[in-house]
Amino acid sequence: MTGYVQFIDTAKSFGPVDVVRNTSLGLERNSLVVFLGPSGCGKTTLMRMVGGLDEPSSGSILLGGEKVVRPDRRRGMVFQSYSSFPWLTVKNNIAFGMRYRKDLGATERAERISH
Template sequence: MSENYLSFEKVKKSFGAVPVVSQTTLSFARGSLIVFLGPSGCGKTTLMRMVGGLDRPSSGTIRLDGEAVAGPDRRRGMVFQSYSSFPWLTVEGNIAFGMRYRNDLSDAQRQERIGHYLKLIGLEEFRHSYPNRISGGMRQRVAIARSLAAGSDVLLMDEPFGALDALTRERLQVQLRAIQSSEEKTIIFVTHDVEEAVFLADRIILFSARPATVLRDIDVTALLGSERQLETRENEAFFKLRNDILHLIRTVTGSS
C-alpha cells in the first residue's frame, strides 16, 4: 500500500493578507480514513477544499496518486454538513445523478450500481421516496452513495453529521466505518468534535487555531485497532486517547 497516495507538499494558503494554512507537508495511504481535527475556523476545511480542487494553494502542491490536483473531478466527491440531496429527485434519482458524466457505464451497469449503493446504505425500500420524506440521516447516506456511485476514489466530508441528533450521528459513524472498509475508499473527514474524531479515524491530524498548523499526527489504528463498534467508546484506550487530545487542545488554546 502506497503511503503517498494523497500528499501535501509544502502547501500554504492565504486569502489576501490573511494566512489560513501554514506550510503543511503530509502524506496518506490509499484506503485510509483521515480526520482533520481542530477548532472552528482554523483552516481545516480550506485544506479539504484544496484536495477537492475547489481552492488552490497559494504555494506548494497537492498530489493524488502522483498527479497534481488542478481542479475538481469525479475522483474526489464531497459531502457537506447541509443535507445536499436534490429535492426534485427521488433517492434512486439522486444516486443516479452522481453518474451523469460516467460515459463508461451502460444503462444496465448504472442500474446495477444504483441497486448496489441502495443496499449498501440500507435504503432499498426508500428508493422511490423524495428527500423531504426521509430523515436527515437518510439524506446524508444518499449524499454519500451519490459520491460513491460517481466513482470517487476520495470522499471529502465537511462535518457531515454535525446537524444530526446524537443517536443518529453515532449510527452513521458506525456505518461510515463499514462503508469505508467495504468500498476501500480514502476519506478525509473534517470535524471539531474530539470523540467523533477518535471513533472514526485511522489517523487524526490535529490542527492549531488559524493559520492551521499541524500539532499532532496521531495513528489511531495503532492505539484502538481497525474495528470500531459503539462499544469501542466504552473502553479504556478510547477514553485515554480522547482525554489526551482534549488536554492537548486545552493546553495549546489556554482553555481551562
C-alpha cells in the same frame, strides 16, 4: 514524501490571512484520517484543496501522483451542509453538476436539465 495524498509545502491565504501554512503531509490510500481543530483553523480549506475546489496559494497537492488543479469526477466531497446555490436559477443549479462532465454533449446536457 510518500502517500496516496500528498501535501507538499501547501499553503493557503485569503488576503492577509494565512489559513494553511507550509503543510507537508503524506496520507496512505484507504487510511482513515481525521482533521480535528477549532472553527477557522483550516480543516475545510485543506479538504477543498484536495477536492480541487480551492487552489493552494503555494505548494502543491498530489492525489495518486497527479497534481490536483481543479475538480474532477473521480473524486467527490460530502459537504457538512449542502443545498442549492441561492444565487443561481433552478436551471443553473441543475447544470452546475454537469459542467465538468466530458462524456455529455450539449444536447444530452440540455435534455437532462429540462427533464
